[in-house]
Amino acid sequence: MGNEVGGNMIKQLILLVGPTLMIMVGLPILQNVTITFFLFYGWLLFVPLVFIFWNKKSTYTLKLPLTKKSLLVGVISGVICLVAIYSFVFFFQSSVLNIPELQQVLVEWDFNGAKVILLIFVLIFINPILEELYWREFMHSRLVHKIGSVKTIFVTSIFYSLYHLIVVIEIFSFPFNALAVIPVFLAGIMWGIFRIQLKSITASIVSHSLADIGIMLVYWNIVM
Numbered sequence: 001m002g003n004e005v006g007g008n009m010i011k012q013l014i015l016l017v018g019p020t021l022m023i024m025v026g027l028p029i030l031q032n033v034t035i036t037f038f039l040f041y042g043w044l045l046f047v048p049l050v051f052i053f054w055n056k057k058s059t060y061t062l063k064l065p066l067t068k069k070s071l072l073v074g075v076i077s078g079v080i081c082l083v084a085i086y087s088f089v090f091f092f093q094s095s096v097l098n099i100p101e102l103q104q105v106l107v108e109w110d111f112n113g114a115k116v117i118l119l120i121f122v123l124i125f126i127n128p129i130l131e132e133l134y135w136r137e138f139m140h141s142r143l144v145h146k147i148g149s150v151k152t153i154f155v156t157s158i159f160y161s162l163y164h165l166i167v168v169i170e171i172f173s174f175p176f177n178a179l180a181v182i183p184v185f186l187a188g189i190m191w192g193i194f195r196i197q198l199k200s201i202t203a204s205i206v207s208h209s210l211a212d213i214g215i216m217l218v219y220w221n222i223v224m
Contacts, residue, residue, distance in 0.1 A: 015047065015142070017159065019043055019044060019159075020159070020162045022036070022042075022163075026040065033109045033111040036109075037119065041126065041127075048133065048138040064200060064201065066202055067200075067202070070198050071202070071206060073194060073203040074194075074204070075206060075207075077207040078208070078209065078211055079210055082210045082213055082217070083214070084214070085211065085214035085215060085218065089222060090222065093222055099223060102223055105170050105171070106223075120220075123212050123216060124212050125209065127208075127212060131208065132191065135156045135192075136191055136201045136204050137195070139156050153195075154189070157185050157188030158185065158188075160185075161184045161188060164180075165181045168181060191204035
């Protein structure tokens with residue numbers, strides 16, 4: 001019994017830190033955004049599929065109801081995130097960003113050229129879906145019956161924020177790089193609450209996508 005519990009804990013820990021490990025391999029080690037995308041999104045997509053199909057007793061069905069309420073909540077919260085992200089960087093860019101250094105980092109990461117359009121498309125349309133499916137659906141479903149909804153939201157938000165820390169350390173100047181993870185954590189909390197209250201991740205996906213558009217506007221209008 002003890003070995004089974006320990007094995008389950010290790011399995012859950014691997015699932016929680018796996019996305020961060022993919023980012024670590026792709027950016028700090030290999031310094032290539034394209035490879036990072038394949039590693040990271042490959043994990044987010046295929047690991048849940050493996051677990052679902054491996055468990056032959058699973059009767060899991062994904063529900064993504066697009067109700068007026070979920071759409072309204074997603075749009076309003078997402079627009080607030082978008083405006084907050086862009087406004088903060090726009091007004092404090094001299095303190096927050098070292099643009100020449102950031103441009104050099106992006107070149108080193110191979111985030112340049114024609115592939116940028118494709119990568120931006122992925123970040124706006126694919127990233128919100130896969131991240132929300134992984135954290136607010138797959139991991140949420142695995143944890144909520146074991147530790148409760150409040151702890152599940154807290155735990156998933158911490159590990160969701162963890163790999164963002166790796167990215168912002170390179171992008172923002174100190175101490176803003178450390179502080180930049182706080183809004184990511186709070187967004188994770190907010191989207192986790194949406195998951196609980198609306199019993200769906202539709203609002204979270206819509207909100208997340210609009211927030212990512214805010215980040216891309218910063219890149220396109222300020223960094224570039």
